[in-house]
């Protein structure tokens with residue numbers, strides 16, 4: 557009996573000691589995203605990639621980035637422990653770094669990482685509890701609470717219309733997500749849904765990245781990128797893609813088929829691909845993607 561109590565209290569002590577270590581992960585949980593953002597802003601991966609040799613010494617990297625070696629070393633130590641860059645020692649006994657698949661990916665997904673870790677989007681997450689409060693018993697009003705709106709006092713589209721910097725970062729971030737992650741999966745798994753479609757309107761198509769990729773993959777297809785006027789007016793031009801500005805609740809340009817790709821903050825990823833045979837969109841469809 558006494559032995560059991562001693563064992564239990566030993567486990568309890570071990571768990572408590574472990575908890576003291578684990579809790580620090582949460583106290584400084586923000587640091588991981590902050591250091592990765594720092595690496596992107598300094599363009600560390602781009603500089604190592606374009607160096608022309610597989611490794612770059614700490615001293616070369618410090619000079620190229622105009623950063624103090626001891627400060628940069630600490631950032632690199634944090635990153636290399638997570639598999640972002642590899643640390644090596646040169647035959648001359650110097651510290652050097654090379655790319656890993658993860659650090660290489662930083663280059664491709666930089667716009668998405670910068671968007672999701674921007675002060676505006678992080679502020680939404682800081683208001684997550686507002687969404688949950690009073691949501692017991694399926695309280696309908698709690699569905700109306702949008703963390704972004706609690707943080708910024710307006711919906712994300714109105715905020716984007718008034719803040720050109722955020723508008724550009726948002727559209728580039730989602731364009732990057734479409735190009736690097738979503739579209740390769742769509743093309744690999746269900747590209748045949750576009751067979752026979754000669755004109756496609758992407759409703760809420762952002763800066764047109766999605767259509768620019770689709771018209772390249774299906775060169776017979778003409779793309780109409782439909783989004784809010786402030787979004788399409790600042791979008792890059794692409795061959796085979798016409799930008800049209802407007803409100804989808806007022807009208808949707810005519811085409812053989814319509815394509816919706818939407819994501820929501822509170823359900824990690826939602827993608828809806830909706831193809832109409834006639835090009836006509838009924839009110840229920842529009843309500844469901846509103």
Ligand SMILES: C[S@@+](CC[C@H](N)C(=O)[O-])C[C@H]1O[C@@H](n2cnc3c(N)ncnc32)[C@H](O)[C@@H]1O
Nearest residue numbers: 730734760761762783784802803804817818819
């Ligand atoms: C979540 S984003 C999706 C962007 C893109 N389809 C993607 O998946 O990367 C939703 C898009 O819908 C656009 N949008 C929001 N309300 C709209 C409206 N009433 N009419 C047209 N576009 C709208 C936004 O500007 C934004 O580009």
